[in-house]
Every structure is written in C-alpha cells, then in structure tokens.
Amino acid sequence: MSDGTGPRPDAGLAVQTEGLGKTFGRQRAVADLDLAVPQGSVYGFLGPNGSGKTTTIRMLLGLTSATSGTIRVLGGAMPEQARDVLPRVGALVEGPAFYPFLSGRANLVRLDSGDRRAPTSTRRARVDAALDRVGLGHAADKKAHAYSLGMKQRLGIANALLMPRDLLVLDEPSNGLDPQGTREVRALIRSLADDGTTVLVSSHLLAEVEQMCSHIGVMSAGRLLTQGTLDDLRALGTHRVRVLTPDPDLARGVLTRLGLVPDGSGSPALPASPDAPDAPAAPAATGSAGAVRVEADLGVEGLAPETVVAALVAADVRVRGFEVAGASLEDRFVDLTGEGFDVAG
Amino acid sequence: MSPAEPTGPDAAAASSSVPGAAAVPARRGSGLALLGSEVAVLFRRTRTIALLSALALIPVLLAVAVRVATDDDGSGGGPAFLGDITRNGLFVSLTALTVAIPLFLPLTVGVVAGDTIAGEASLGTLRYLLVTPVGRVRLLLVKYAGAALFCLAGTLVVVVVGAIAGAALFPVGPVTLLSGQTIGLGDYAGRMLLMALYVTISLLGLSAIGLFASTLTSVPVGAMAATVVLSTAAQIVDALPQLSFLDPWLFTHYWLGFADLLRDPISWSNFADNALLQAGYIAVFGALALGRFTTKDVLS
Numbered sequence: 001m002s003d004g005t006g007p008r009p010d011a012g013l014a015v016q017t018e019g020l021g022k023t024f025g026r027q028r029a030v031a032d033l034d035l036a037v038p039q040g041s042v043y044g045f046l047g048p049n050g051s052g053k054t055t056t057i058r059m060l061l062g063l064t065s066a067t068s069g070t071i072r073v074l075g076g077a078m079p080e081q082a083r084d085v086l087p088r089v090g091a092l093v094e095g096p097a098f099y100p101f102l103s104g105r106a107n108l109v110r111l112d113s114g115d116r117r118a119p120t121s122t123r124r125a126r127v128d129a130a131l132d133r134v135g136l137g138h139a140a141d142k143k144a145h146a147y148s149l150g151m152k153q154r155l156g157i158a159n160a161l162l163m164p165r166d167l168l169v170l171d172e173p174s175n176g177l178d179p180q181g182t183r184e185v186r187a188l189i190r191s192l193a194d195d196g197t198t199v200l201v202s203s204h205l206l207a208e209v210e211q212m213c214s215h216i217g218v219m220s221a222g223r224l225l226t227q228g229t230l231d232d233l234r235a236l237g238t239h240r241v242r243v244l245t246p247d248p249d250l251a252r253g254v255l256t257r258l259g260l261v262p263d264g265s266g267s268p269a270l271p272a273s274p275d276a277p278d279a280p281a282a283p284a285a286t287g288s289a290g291a292v293r294v295e296a297d298l299g300v301e302g303l304a305p306e307t308v309v310a311a312l313v314a315a316d317v318r319v320r321g322f323e324v325a326g327a328s329l330e331d332r333f334v335d336l337t338g339e340g341f342d343v344a345g
Numbered sequence: 346m347s348p349a350e351p352t353g354p355d356a357a358a359a360s361s362s363v364p365g366a367a368a369v370p371a372r373r374g375s376g377l378a379l380l381g382s383e384v385a386v387l388f389r390r391t392r393t394i395a396l397l398s399a400l401a402l403i404p405v406l407l408a409v410a411v412r413v414a415t416d417d418d419g420s421g422g423g424p425a426f427l428g429d430i431t432r433n434g435l436f437v438s439l440t441a442l443t444v445a446i447p448l449f450l451p452l453t454v455g456v457v458a459g460d461t462i463a464g465e466a467s468l469g470t471l472r473y474l475l476v477t478p479v480g481r482v483r484l485l486l487v488k489y490a491g492a493a494l495f496c497l498a499g500t501l502v503v504v505v506v507g508a509i510a511g512a513a514l515f516p517v518g519p520v521t522l523l524s525g526q527t528i529g530l531g532d533y534a535g536r537m538l539l540m541a542l543y544v545t546i547s548l549l550g551l552s553a554i555g556l557f558a559s560t561l562t563s564v565p566v567g568a569m570a571a572t573v574v575l576s577t578a579a580q581i582v583d584a585l586p587q588l589s590f591l592d593p594w595l596f597t598h599y600w601l602g603f604a605d606l607l608r609d610p611i612s613w614s615n616f617a618d619n620a621l622l623q624a625g626y627i628a629v630f631g632a633l634a635l636g637r638f639t640t641k642d643v644l645s
Contacts, residue, residue: 058472058642061472061475061476062475063472063475063476063642063643064643065640082480083480086477086478087478089476093472093473093476094469094472095469096469097469097470097472097473098468099386099468100468101391102386109382110382111470111473111474111477112477113378113381113382114378114379114382114477114478115478159473
C-alpha cells in the first residue's frame with residue numbers, strides 16, 4: 001500500500017481513523033468514520049445506544065477487524081502493530097469482566113501477567129497501587145462475584161491503570177456507579193489527563209461529558225456526525241443573552257429594538273435565579289432580589305454581546321448581570337441525533 | 346502496510362503460524378508468567394478440583410467394591426485385571442485406568458478443553474486478555490498447554506490414588522507381566538508412569554479437538570458437549586466392524602493399547618503409533634483453532 005491512500009500519520013493525534021467501516025452481515029454498524037483524537041485531550045465519544053461506539057472501540061483495540069478503512073493508535077497501525085501499541089493503552093470495554101472465583105487482587109494479577117512488558121518484580125506493588133487508586137484497597141481480597149456492579153466497574157478501571165498508559169479507552173466508565181463514584185471517576189480522569197494521558201471516554205451521559213471532556217465526537221447510526229472541541233460544538237448552536245435587571249420592561253424594549261425576541265414578556269417578576277435559594281420571600285422588594293432575568297436568543301447575524309450591553313446602558317436600564325450562554329450540549333446532541341433515544345436498527 | 350518494517354522480531358513471530366516458533370519469543374520469562382497464571386487459575390478452580398476428585402474416586406470405589414465383594418474369593422466378570430486385584434493391590438491403578446479411559450477421562454478433559462477459549466469469552470475476560478495484550482497465538486498455546494497439563498494431572502490422579510488404595514486394601518508384591526516375567530515394585534512403578542504418559546498422550550488429540558470447538562463459540566457448555574460427544578462417537582465407530590477401515594484414523598483407536606507396556610521387552614509399536622496419530626490430530630485441530638481464533642471477531 002502506498003502512502004497516498006493510507007492515513008497520513010499525524011503525530012498530534014492519539015487515535016486516527018480514516019474511512020473506518022464495519023459490516024456484520026448486511027448490518028452496517030459503522031461507516032466512513034474519520035475519528036481524530038488529539039494527544040492529551042479528554043475526548044468524549046457520545047451517541048445513543050446502538051450508534052456504533054463500542055464497535056468502534058473494539059476495532060481500535062484490535063478485538064474485531066475493520067471491514068474497511070485504516071486505524072492508527074498512538075502512531076501505530078492497528079491491528080498490525082498491536083503488540084507495540086496495546087501495552088501503552090489501558091482499556092475498559094463494554095463493562096468490566098472478571099473471573100468470579102478469584103479475588104479482586106488475583107484478577108488484576110492474572111491480567112497483568114499476560115502483559116509481557118509488565119515487570120514481574122513490581123506486579124504486587126502496581127496491583128495494590130491501582131486498587132488503592134480506585135478505592136478498592138479494603139475489598140481487594142474479596143472474590144469478584146461478591147463485588148457490586150460499582151465495585152466491578154472500579155476494578156475494571158484499576159485494570160486499565162496497572163501500567164503507565166499513554167491512552168486510556170474507557171467505555172461507559174461511570175456505568176453502575178453511585179453519584180459519589182461518578183465524581184471520583186471524573187476526578188480520576190481529570191488527574192490522568194493532567195498527567196498527559198489521552199483519554200477516550202464513551203458515554204451517553206451528556207452532562208458528564210460536558211463536565212470532563214475537552215473534545216467531543218457525536219455518533220449516530222454508525223456515523224460520526226460531528227467532532228471538535230467542546231467549545232466548537234457549543235458554538236454551532238445559538239447563544240442566549242441573559243440580562244439581570246430591575247427594569248425588565250425597559251430591557252425588553254431595548255432588546256426588541258435590536259431585533260431580538262425577548263421571552264417572558266408580561267410574565268410576573270421572578271427572583272433572580274443565580275441566588276434564588278437565598279432570595280427573600282418577598283420578591284418585589286428592592287435590591288438585587290428585585291431584579292428580573294430577561295432572556296433572548298442572540299440570533300441576529302453580526303450582533304455582538306457588547307452592542308447589547310451598550311444599548312441597554314444607553315437606555316438607562318440598570319444592568320445587574322449580563323451573561324451569554326451557549327446552548328446546552330444536550331440541545332446540540334438532540335439536534336444532531338434527533339429526538340428520542342431509539343436504538344438504531 | 347509499508348511503514349511497518351522496523352518491528353523485526355514482532356513481525357516474524359506474528360507472521361509465523363508454526364506453534365513451536367511462536368512459543369519461544371524474545372522475552373521468554375514473561376511468556377511463562379502467563380502459563381504460570383493459567384495453571385494456577387485452572388488448578389485452583391473449584392470445578393477443576395471437583396473433576397480431579399471425581400477421577401480419584403474411581404480407583405477408590407473400585408478397590409473398595411472388589412474388597413467387599415470378593416471376600417468369598419469369587420472372581421466374576423468385570424474389566425480385565427479385576428480378578429487380579431485381590432492377589433496384588435498394584436493392579437488397582439491399571440484397572441481404574443481401563444475403566445476411566447472410555448468415559449470419565451474424556452468427560453473431564455472435554456470440560457477443561459472445551460472451556461479454554463469459550464470460558465474466557467463467556468466471562469468477558471477474553472477481551473481483556475487480548476487487550477492486555479496477550480497475542481492470540483500465545484493465548485491459544487498457553488490454553489492448550491493448560492489442557493494438556495490437566496490430562497497429565499487427571500491420569501496421574503487415577504494411577505497414584507489407585508496405587509495407594511490398592512496398597513491399603515490388598516497385599517502388594519512383585520508383579521507378573523503379561524509376558525510371564527516377574528518384576529519388582531520399583532520397576533513396576535516405572536511402568537505405571539509410562540502408562541500414565543501413554544494415556545496422557547492419548548488424550549492430547551481430544552484436547553486439540555476441544556480447543557478448536559472452544560474457539561467456535563462463547564458458550565462453554567456447547568464446546569464441552571461437542572468434545573465429549575465426539576469422543577464417544579469415535580469409540581462407537583471404532584467398535585463397528587463395518588467401519589473398520591476408519592479405525593487407524595480414530596483418535597480413540599489406541600486408547601486401550603497400553604497393555605503392551607506390561608510386556609518384557611516392552612512393545613513400543615502402539616506407543617509410537619498412538620503418539621503419531623495424536624500428533625496428527627494436534628496438528629490438524631491446532632491449525633484449525635489457530636485459523637479460526639486469529640481471525641475471529643471477539644464480540645463477547
């Protein structure tokens with residue numbers, strides 16, 4: 001194969017696929033996927049159930065063969081260079097899996113002994129460190145069948161951390177975790193990313209992805225709909241301006257004159273939302289509690305937020321707060337994949 | 346893939362489908378670590394211990410039954426050597442092996458060999474082993490080695506427990522061989538070990554069949570059943586005179602041929618024919634297992 005048809009290796013990408021496709025019989029699970037996961041990023045791989053995320057991850061890791069296209073992981077072609085690539089990759093694929101009759105520790109020892117590059121002399125210490133890192137130190141000697149789903153999930157993450165990795169591929173890492181565990185996993189992923197590890201994390205929990213990812217790729221029905229930085233994706237959507245003011249009618253008038261369509265016209269004054277829990281019971285009182293939030297889509301082409309502020313001030317509107325908010329990722333996600341989380345058939 | 350030329354040893358090992366060549370990689374120490382882990386997991390598993398215990402029960406039950414039933418010195422029907430047990434307890438091992446070979450040993454070997462890959466697949470640990478990464482060829486070799494070790498362990502259990510039970514319940518003395526000579530205990534012990542080796546080798550072909558069946562499914566019970574059924578079917582075919590032309594090709598054909606090791610001088614022809622036949626089965630089904638497993642999409 002000449003270099004002209006293969007993917008040009010991009011040193012800045014930890015994962016790079018070109019035209020990746022997978023067909024099971026007549027079912028096209030993944031088609032024409034050009035994934036680009038930059039080094040050092042936390043890449044959120046989003047998509048409804050059945051959209052091809054796990055199939056893609058299986059191909060990246062050499063578990064299944066691609067029907068078409070090419071894959072480079074950490075600069076090496078997959079699956080041809082799996083022996084050199086995979087030791088640098090930690091993975092949690094489609095849920096954790098263990099020998100139920102072995103203890104948590106023995107399970108990790110077992111999997112670690114399969115890695116030729118994992119030094120035997122440090123095995124015990126590395127296993128214990130990984131168990132401590134996911135908070136399983138006290139349950140290390142329990143048999144895995146006695147673990148709860150959340151504990152298994154933690155053990156699966158510990159397995160991915162047995163060796164220093166350049167890339168972590170985590171398929172639904174917070175599945176089955178309690179809110180506390182979810183927070184811990186998020187913090188863990190962030191601390192790993194701070195150490196320079198690239199993290200590819202698949203999830204259907206949008207809020208979670210929004211909180212921890214720097215990049216996002218959205219899959220639907222086997223295709224990658226969009227990918228880029230979180231800010232890129234947000235920028236694609238409409239922005240909203242939020243004005244916090246005790247002069248809502250005046251503000252609405254200004255916004256209308258600018259060509260915007262303020263919402264909530266005629267609605268009763270509500271306490272300011274940012275400090276709503278602390279707001280006194282009587283919202284009509286003067287002071288910040290008397291401020292009302294006026295919102296409008298910043299839909300007009302070329303209208304800069306600062307223009308809006310200037311116009312408001314010029315009209316003597318008392319501006320107590322001003323905010324430009326992107327559309328929530330959820331809005332974008334639904335825009336892209338359509339309403340309803342139907343499993344792609 | 347043109348840019349992949351620097352990986353000399355890797356490429357050589359990866360492209361080689363000859364089991365022997367891939368078994369000796371550059372870094373041998375950690376290759377053995379996986380084998381050690383496999384053996385530890387296999388033999389510490391409750392199921393394996395139960396299988397070996399069941400095998401150990403065969404000579405024990407046999408010895409006890411003969412001891413209880415033959416107080417009146419009656420030597421009726423039953424397998425060969427059964428009547429000899431009362432005169433010399435050392436024949437318990439031999440009799441137990443004869444009893445275990447047609448069904449019990451293939452049954453336990455079928456369970457272990459059928460579980461090799463399918464068991465990992467059904468637990469989901471297969472994907473984690475492969476991502477670790479354990480190369481597929483290496484995993485198959487280690488799994489087969491584990492199954493072969495189980496064959497040896499199962500056979501030795503029958504022989505050793507048989508010797509102990511025989512010595513405990515019956516008089517023990519010099520053994521008269523089939524060819525008429527009498528040999529001492531030490532010499533006989535050596536012959537028993539040779540027989541254990543013979544039986545172990547006899548089961549290696551079946552293990553290879555089980556390994557291949559195990560790569561076809563992620564339901565271990567299916568692979569186990571297929572393996573056991575094949576061993577029974579082969580014995581039935583072997584027993585049908587109309588199909589006698591098939592006999593030399595059946596992996597079960599030499600299973601009961603170990604009596605030749607009780608002659609002096611030892612007749613090695615069965616031993617050699619059996620070893621060659623089993624090697625053929627290992628080659629064929631090993632190659633099938635390799636071909637299947639190295640190209641398989643692991644979806645479990």
